Amino acid sequence: MGRPPWCECDKAGIKKGPWTPEEDLTLVSYIHEHGAGRWRLVPASTGLLRCSKSCRLRWTNYLRPGIRRGNFSPREERVIVHLQSLLGNRWAAIASHLPQRTDNDIKNYWNTHLKKKLQEEKEKQQAAIFAAAGHVDDDRRHRRHDVTASSPLSKDDGSYGYARPAACSSSTAADEVTQLLIARRHSSSSSSSYPSSMDNISKLLKGFLKSSPPPAQDDDAADSKLKPSAIDDDVVVHPFVTFDHMSGTTGSALPPISDVASTAPPQQVLTTGHGCFHDEAQQQQQQLSSIENWLFDEPNKQQRMENSDGCCSLLPMLF
DNA sequence: AAACCAAGCAACCGCATCAGC
DNA sequence: GGCTGATGCGGTTGCTTGGTT
Numbered sequence: 001m002g003r004p005p006w007c008e009c010d011k012a013g014i015k016k017g018p019w020t021p022e023e024d025l026t027l028v029s030y031i032h033e034h035g036a037g038r039w040r041l042v043p044a045s046t047g048l049l050r051c052s053k054s055c056r057l058r059w060t061n062y063l064r065p066g067i068r069r070g071n072f073s074p075r076e077e078r079v080i081v082h083l084q085s086l087l088g089n090r091w092a093a094i095a096s097h098l099p100q101r102t103d104n105d106i107k108n109y110w111n112t113h114l115k116k117k118l119q120e121e122k123e124k125q126q127a128a129i130f131a132a133a134g135h136v137d138d139d140r141r142h143r144r145h146d147v148t149a150s151s152p153l154s155k156d157d158g159s160y161g162y163a164r165p166a167a168c169s170s171s172t173a174a175d176e177v178t179q180l181l182i183a184r185r186h187s188s189s190s191s192s193s194y195p196s197s198m199d200n201i202s203k204l205l206k207g208f209l210k211s212s213p214p215p216a217q218d219d220d221a222a223d224s225k226l227k228p229s230a231i232d233d234d235v236v237v238h239p240f241v242t243f244d245h246m247s248g249t250t251g252s253a254l255p256p257i258s259d260v261a262s263t264a265p266p267q268q269v270l271t272t273g274h275g276c277f278h279d280e281a282q283q284q285q286q287q288l289s290s291i292e293n294w295l296f297d298e299p300n301k302q303q304r305m306e307n308s309d310g311c312c313s314l315l316p317m318l319f
Numbered sequence: 320a321a322a323c324c325a326a327g328c329a330a331c332c333g334c335a336t337c338a339g340c
Numbered sequence: 341g342g343c344t345g346a347t348g349c350g351g352t353t354g355c356t357t358g359g360t361t
Contacts, residue, residue: 054330
């Protein structure tokens with residue numbers, strides 16, 4: 001509506017492409033001082049030759065405190081698969097349930113890893129099913145001559161059951177993919193490399209974040225085993241979390257699980273002041289963990305899934 | 320050692336939605 | 341209620357990197 005395409009990004013002199021550590025530092029410094037938001041003002045105020053959208057994206061997807069990158073844990077994989085089956089490609093909504101992950105990261109991970117993984121498993125399953133079906137057909141052809149007098153209804157005595165495509169089974173897609181992923185839980189997770197600039201930025205940033213409390217620990221022991229040490233120390237659990245309040249840009253159409261799980265008020269503190277909100281972040285993490293525990297309480301979950309309509313039973317929890 | 324290829328991911332782009340006037 | 345600017349979101353692109361020939 002009268003708005004120029006891609007905002008101001010087409011203007012001459014606007015830089016595109018990868019961000020440099022210096023640009024990152026400039027952006028983070030600005031946000032540390034003024035808070036996130038008012039992205040229009042960022043390029044003008046900082047002298048960055050980037051458009052506002054680029055600044056916002058860089059912040060939300062890369063520089064924002066508390067972001068964890070790469071090495072998705074099996075548990076996170078399952079959350080993503082579950083939520084994807086429930087919500088579709090609403091990456092921001094999915095990301096809102098994985099506070100340490102960005103929508104972009106989740107989207108990339110889904111497109112490059114999970115989709116492929118699930119596809120392979122599906123194909124394997126179908127191959128097995130077809131093999132079994134072929135065997136059964138042969139068997140039945142042979143038997144037809146012997147049991148010609150039997151009722152046609154005898155076909156429905158369950159002998160076709162296992163030849164039915166997986167998609168027609170009573171279990172939901174979410175159940176299927178969850179089972180597949182559980183089965184592959186200990187399979188090697190892909191290793192992700194990180195741009196060298198991230199390390200640089202991490203080190204640069206440490207300078208003006210001295211008074212931060214100790215980093216939050218991931219409650220999933222398995223996760224920590226997977227993390228590369230460099231990421232652990234410098235990025236994943238970096239004390240940036242102390243200015244989490246500045247982010248306020250997790251951008252979700254859905255309430256976080258924690259909001260559903262408790263009666264705690266929404267975290268409106270996110271965009272106010274410069275105080276330390278580590279406690280709120282911890283609280284949110286705990287609330288989230290309780291839901292995750294429910295979600296990944298394997299035996300109980302399996303039971304519930306079997307007794308209910310599969311993944312759809314999650315809906316009341318999520319909405 | 321060089322060329323080629325494929326995978327992964329950061330960033331771009333354009334549309335949708337929200338919020339203020 | 342309509343307009344406009346700001347921001348959010350999801351699909352896509354293209355660069356980088358690692359593996360293979």
